[in-house]
Amino acid sequence: MNYARPVALRTDRIELRAIAPEAAEALARGGDGGFAWVPDGPFQGTRDACGGVVKAAQSGVFEPEWGVFAIVRLEDGAAVGGAGFHGPPNRGGVEIGYDLAASARGHGYVTEAVRLLTAYALAGPGVGLVVAHTEPDNTASQAVLLRSGFQRDGVGDDGLPRFVLRSAVA
Numbered sequence: 001m002n003y004a005r006p007v008a009l010r011t012d013r014i015e016l017r018a019i020a021p022e023a024a025e026a027l028a029r030g031g032d033g034g035f036a037w038v039p040d041g042p043f044q045g046t047r048d049a050c051g052g053v054v055k056a057a058q059s060g061v062f063e064p065e066w067g068v069f070a071i072v073r074l075e076d077g078a079a080v081g082g083a084g085f086h087g088p089p090n091r092g093g094v095e096i097g098y099d100l101a102a103s104a105r106g107h108g109y110v111t112e113a114v115r116l117l118t119a120y121a122l123a124g125p126g127v128g129l130v131v132a133h134t135e136p137d138n139t140a141s142q143a144v145l146l147r148s149g150f151q152r153d154g155v156g157d158d159g160l161p162r163f164v165l166r167s168a169v170a
Contacts, residue, residue, distance in 0.1 A: 028048075
């Protein structure tokens with residue numbers, strides 16, 4: 001099956017490029033998935049998320065609009081990280097995740113990616129909540145979420161700090 005993302009998620013500096021199941025399988029197995037990664041990428045979280053895409057596609061439940069994306073730096077076309085959804089919306093909410101190669105950190109790429117994903121999700125029908133979890137000591141990731149408008153919301157079922165962003169539309 002050939003999947004294509006129906007929209008482009010892009011800022012002046014980055015583009016989120018959908019990772020189709022075929023590319024996800026290559027990434028999950030240690031390949032590049034057809035992307036030109038920075039030398040220290042992709043991060044393991046992106047590879048793990050791609051494994052989830054593969055399983056969803058094999059089970060017939062993959063929804064490309066709620067998948068995983070490579071964060072591509074437009075100035076040189078290099079993939080610097082991954083970002084995406086942990087699956088389609090459920091009960092009015094959707095969860096996001098992201099990671100970034102160490103060499104690309106400190107430039108705001110993940111903050112831009114989180115803002116793109118969040119705006120896209122909240123524009124979707126029936127989505128009023130975006131959730132993210134971080135490791136307790138990952139203060140950089142927590143700062144990304146706070147800069148992107150998320151608020152701390154206790155601890156999730158997984159024991160990790162939970163952050164939420166609710167739609168302004170009630």
